[in-house]
Amino acid sequence: MSVKLYNTLTRKKETFIPIEEGKVKMYVCGPTVYNYIHIGNARPAIVFDTVRRHLQYRGYDVMYVSNFTDVDDKLIRAANELGEEVPAVAERFIEAYFEDTEALGCQRADVHPRVTENIELIVAFISELVNKGFAYESGGDVYYRTRKFDGYGKLSHQSIDELKVGARIGAGEKKDDALDFVLWKAAKEGEISWSSPWGEGRPGWHIECSAMARKYLGDSIDIHAGGQDLAFPHHENEIAQSEALTEKPFARYWLHNGYINIDNEKMSKSLGNFVLVHDIIKEVDPQVLRFFMLSVHYRNPVNYNRELLDSAAASLDRLKIAYDNVKHRKASSTDLTENNDQWLEKIEAHHTRFLQEMDDDFNTANAISVLFDLSKDANVYLLEDHTATAVLDAFLSKFEDMFFVLGLQVKQEELLDEDIDALIQERNEARKNRDFARADSIRDQLKDMNIILEDTAQGIRWRRG
RNA sequence: GGUGGUAUAGCCAAGCGGUAAGGCGCAGGUCUGCAAAACCUUUAUCCUCGGUUCAAUUCCGAGUACCACCUCCA
Numbered sequence: 001m002s003v004k005l006y007n008t009l010t011r012k013k014e015t016f017i018p019i020e021e022g023k024v025k026m027y028v029c030g031p032t033v034y035n036y037i038h039i040g041n042a043r044p045a046i047v048f049d050t051v052r053r054h055l056q057y058r059g060y061d062v063m064y065v066s067n068f069t070d071v072d073d074k075l076i077r078a079a080n081e082l083g084e085e086v087p088a089v090a091e092r093f094i095e096a097y098f099e100d101t102e103a104l105g106c107q108r109a110d111v112h113p114r115v116t117e118n119i120e121l122i123v124a125f126i127s128e129l130v131n132k133g134f135a136y137e138s139g140g141d142v143y144y145r146t147r148k149f150d151g152y153g154k155l156s157h158q159s160i161d162e163l164k165v166g167a168r169i170g171a172g173e174k175k176d177d178a179l180d181f182v183l184w185k186a187a188k189e190g191e192i193s194w195s196s197p198w199g200e201g202r203p204g205w206h207i208e209c210s211a212m213a214r215k216y217l218g219d220s221i222d223i224h225a226g227g228q229d230l231a232f233p234h235h236e237n238e239i240a241q242s243e244a245l246t247e248k249p250f251a252r253y254w255l256h257n258g259y260i261n262i263d264n265e266k267m268s269k270s271l272g273n274f275v276l277v278h279d280i281i282k283e284v285d286p287q288v289l290r291f292f293m294l295s296v297h298y299r300n301p302v303n304y305n306r307e308l309l310d311s312a313a314a315s316l317d318r319l320k321i322a323y324d325n326v327k328h329r330k331a332s333s334t335d336l337t338e339n340n341d342q343w344l345e346k347i348e349a350h351h352t353r354f355l356q357e358m359d360d361d362f363n364t365a366n367a368i369s370v371l372f373d374l375s376k377d378a379n380v381y382l383l384e385d386h387t388a389t390a391v392l393d394a395f396l397s398k399f400e401d402m403f404f405v406l407g408l409q410v411k412q413e414e415l416l417d418e419d420i421d422a423l424i425q426e427r428n429e430a431r432k433n434r435d436f437a438r439a440d441s442i443r444d445q446l447k448d449m450n451i452i453l454e455d456t457a458q459g460i461r462w463r464r465g
Numbered sequence: 466g467g468u469g470g471u472a473u474a475g476c477c478a479a480g481c482g483g484u485a486a487g488g489c490g491c492a493g494g495u496c497u498g499c500a501a502a503a504c505c506u507u508u509a510u511c512c513u514c515g516g517u518u519c520a521a522u523u524c525c526g527a528g529u530a531c532c533a534c535c536u537c538c539a
Contacts, residue, residue: 011469031539040539074537156534162467163535205537227539232468234538258470259533266532267539295488296478301471301532311477311489318488321502357479365479369487379503436498443500454501461502 003058003359005223006299008231008254009155013361016253018222024055024062025217027251029209029226029234030112032069033093034078036278037100039289039304040227040260040267046290047257047298047362048225049106050407054358057405065216066109067209068094070116071202076191086192087116100277103286105407113212115203119194122203125211125245126183126196134244138174140186140199146179149240155254156232181237183207206237210250214242224251228299231256258301275304287408288313294364294406316408319399322375323410324463326395329387332458337388343381347394350374354402364406371402416462420451427453428460 003016018024028048031041055062069075070090079086098108115122126142129135135144146152152160163179182204187193193200213221219242226235235254242250259266262273280289292312296302350370357366378395381387403410416424427442443453452465 029539032537038539042539044539072537156468158468158535228470229534229538232534233536257539259539261532264531292477299470300478303477308477308489314490315477315488325502363479366486369479372487376504383504431498434498440499452501455497455499456502463502 003055004361005253005255006361007252008256009251011157014253016222018060019220019252022059022061024060024223025221026052026055026062026064026223026225027209027213027217027221028064028066028109028224029230030066030068031097032072032074033090033097034072034075035093036096036276038267039275039277039280042100042104042277042289043260043293043298043302044225044227044257045101045106046104046293046407048255049101050294050364050405051223051225051255051362052107053405053407054362057401058355058359063217064107064109065111065113065213067212068097068112068114069205069208070094070114071192072115072205090114090116096278100281100286103281104277104290105287105409107407111216113216115208115212118208118212118215119203121215122207122211123184123194123196125207125214125241126203128245129183129241132244134240135183136176137198138176140201141174141182142184142198142204143175143180144183144237144240145176146181146240147177149244151243152179152240153236155236155239158232181206181233183241206234207241209234210238210241210245213238213250214246219246219248219250221251223253223255225255225257228256228258255298257298260302260304262303263305264303280309284309284313285316288316290407291316291368295368297361297363297365299361319371319375320410321463322378323396323399324461325382326378326392326399328456328461329382329458330389330392330396333387333389333392335389337384337386337391340388340391343377343388343391344394346377347374347391347398350377351398351401354405358405367402367406371399374398374402414464416451420446420449424453424460424462431455 004013005016006013026048028044031037037045052062052064068090071086075086075090079089082089126135129144130137130142133145134148135142147160153163160179183206184196184198185201185204186198187200187202191202193202213224224235224238231254239250261267262275265273267273267275277286277289288309292309293302295312295315350373354367354370357363357370374395381391381395399410423442423446427439430436430438430442446453446462447465450465451462454461454463
């Protein structure tokens with residue numbers, strides 16, 4: 001079984017064949033760290049983390065690199081507004097990025113390179129492009145000579161002449177051609193800068209990814225990913241830079257995730273409808289946000305609002321409760337029942353289908369539906385008078401595997417405070433004495449403490465609401 | 466002007482040439498002291514109009530609506 005993925009470059013779903021067998025070199029464009037990440041930043045983080053997890057589950061050794069843009073116009077502006085230095089602002093929001101994405105279940109990249117730690121590398125990259133005639137200096141800036149690169153537009157499938165129609169040409173441009181883009185920006189008075197053959201300045205936006213991807217992953221990489229909006233011009237420019245320099249294909253597969261809308265409107269500053277992960281996870285379990293994102297295919301648009309998130313929370317709960325239902329039953333399970341094999345086969349079939357769905361361009365929406373099927377089967381199985389430990393274990397282990405691939409966690413076992421435990425005992429006594437008024441009152445009391453009790457044939461159990 | 470996306474039940478969302486997965490919600494039922502959890506049942510003229518086909522939600526054409534990229538943006 002092989003993984004298939006939709007390649008923006010070819011506009012086709014292709015069988016994934018890595019450059020080096022068993023290994024995946026993957027680069028995901030990371031954020032500019034001038035603020036907390038919003039849910040639009042969270043989508044690629046979650047989606048491509050899931051891609052990575054699945055490839056790993058499929059046995060690939062994945063080298064995952066994701067950058068931080070820690071110097072650029074937005075950062076300089078933010079620093080000025082905050083009255084702080086650029087590095088301090090960047091550092092703070094990098095920390096925040098790690099906090100937020102970790103909460104969302106994203107594994108850290110193998111390397112998180114930063115622009116400011118790779119200036120020399122970037123300068124060397126630009127110099128080579130200048131030497132090869134693909135770049136030129138102009139008034140302290142360095143520009144990429146876009147028309148010189150034959151394949152320009154191959155990712156976004158635009159012809160270079162049509163691009164020109166839409167391109168805006170700002171006043172006072174130092175470019176030879178409107179399509180040229182900046183590789184090195186001359187520093188303005190007081191701006192953070194580094195020295196270079198062209199004077200004090202800093203890297204342009206696109207060059208960092210070309211340089212850093214090459215440094216950590218080599219001239220040619222397997223998967224390059226990011227948000228849909230990055231396809232043009234960012235990724236297009238990366239291709240131009242990298243391939244002009246190395247004369248090798250930069251990335252084999254280009255993956256782009258779709259947008260997020262808020263209440264069917266584009267998230268934008270002017271509308272004031274930015275939703276920061278930092279804020280939302282104070283109110284909602286971060287896993288719910290992850291689950292919500294994964295419940296839609298990664299290339300399709302996602303509409304966001306609180307109601308939809310609450311609905312996702314209810315869905316996730318069903319899955320987690322099903323898992324708990326199975327776990328709870330283990331204490332009273334036996335070694336043998338009649339239909340073990342039949343159930344084990346069913347469970348295995350679900351797992352197989354889950355992987356097939358993931359193999360098919362990471363169809364997490366369908367993969368999640370398999371999880372619901374597994375839950376249904378688990379609950380149906382628990383209807384039987386006797387359950388086998390082997391079957392319960394199989395349910396649990398497959399649940400855990402699938403949850404792991406999706407980056408979700410099944411509920412952790414927790415201990416209750418003694419006084420809560422005492423309340424449960426007291427209610428138990430009350431029930432035995434058929435003092436239901438007292439029993440119900442205790443149950444309500446616990447509910448106010450966010451603890452939901454369930455009386456089952458196998459005894460009382462509780463969970464957090 | 467160029468490029469692309471989306472339109473499927475109250476809501477979310479897969480699918481895709483043979484007559485619609487899954488979830489949330491709603492309603493009814495079973496179980497329960499009552500609940501909870503769970504199970505069962507119910508819930509869709511697949512945007513419109515043409516065309517191709519034995520057969521189209523699925524392909525083609527023309528529309529309509531919404532969205533995005535072509536400028537910083539996930």
